[in-house]
């Protein structure tokens with residue numbers, strides 16, 4: 001990478017390479033491991049304004065046919081071939097402590113989110129540890145406001161810097177202007193307009209008051225286990241140790257996105273928020289239904305709905321509903337993207353027939369030209 005602003009600490013990404021490169025017939029990485037290639041891809045090793053405003057780069061980015069490709073952990077390639085894409089590999093970051101005990105980060109979009117979590121937690125900084133083991137890049141994280149175990153990237157975001165593909169200029173949005181909400185953002189709601197190039201985050205050198213957070217299912221026991229194993233008080237846990245606990249809990253129910261089979265895109269459907277009357281109707285039929293009051297209605301776990309429709313563990317050829325976590329759809333090798341999508345649709349239809357609730361797909365489905 002070319003250098004980014006250096007605070008007290010700066011970590012550079014890719015070794016010196018040209019600011020951008022073109023690659024033809026490139027495979028598109030994706031954690032579902034569906035066959036996918038792009039005919040021509042612009043690879044950005046540098047995301048400075050000078051590079052992005054180079055005419056051939058700016059023209060490519062302004063073309064609505066150019067898809068932003070990243071880690072591929074939240075996409076379903078329903079088509080095996082797309083014409084054109086851009087990928088950011090610039091992955092440097094810098095950190096600057098403030099007088100108030102905060103650590104301010106500036107991170108280029110191509111860095112892996114999990115790599116950033118490990119690097120910051122390893123330095124004893126609090127704030128990202130609950131996001132350990134989420135695949136994908138830092139640049140994609142604000143797209144759907146990634147979150148897990150009570151932390152969302154929104155909680156730590158100070159700003160998001162984007163290349164406005166239409167107006168051909170860099171813009172920096174303060175956190176509130178990003179409209180970050182449950183699995184959504186202005187970037188997701190305005191597809192094709194923004195290339196996220198850099199994200200500003202604020203972490204803390206000291207633990208929060210309720211450290212370590214254990215409100216989510218399985219965490220209390222896991223933190224207790226850690227305490228018994230190490231002979232140390234729960235409150236003495238470091239952010240890196242907390243990230244390890246999260247990793248263990250997640251790997252017990254989710255496929256390993258780093259390799260091997262099955263492939264998955266993580267949670268495949270959003271947890272639906274339904275009107276109180278609809279929730280009451282379902283509770284009458286299934287008195288044990290888990291339900292959570294949230295602004296706008298009642299949230300019902302989509303995994304519970306899939307399980308209730310009798311689909312947990314259902315396998316059809318190379319595709320399946322996970323037997324460990326019904327919200328995860330798996331690809332066991334050899335399926336086409338179109339076949340995978342048909343299976344996902346059949347799950348959604350069956351849930352709707354059984355429960356009256358229509359689930360919304362979380363990953364982006366990429367279809368042909």
Ligand SMILES: Cc1cc2nc3c(=O)[nH]c(=O)nc-3n(C[C@H](O)[C@H](O)[C@H](O)COP(=O)(O)OP(=O)(O)OC[C@H]3O[C@@H](n4cnc5c(N)ncnc54)[C@H](O)[C@@H]3O)c2cc1C
Nearest residue numbers: 068070071072073074135136137139140146147196265266
């Ligand atoms: C096993 C597994 C577990 C997961 N667990 C979680 C979880 O706990 N919480 C959670 O929120 N998500 C989770 N996910 C989903 C996924 O990890 C996140 O959505 C992640 O942010 C996607 O990053 P990516 O780099 O793979 O993006 P991709 O999947 O490649 O892209 C996702 C979308 O963002 C766009 N995009 C990517 N980068 C940029 C950019 N720089 N600028 C503009 N647009 C961009 C793409 O065009 C696409 O529309 C999980 C996925 C898997 C496979």
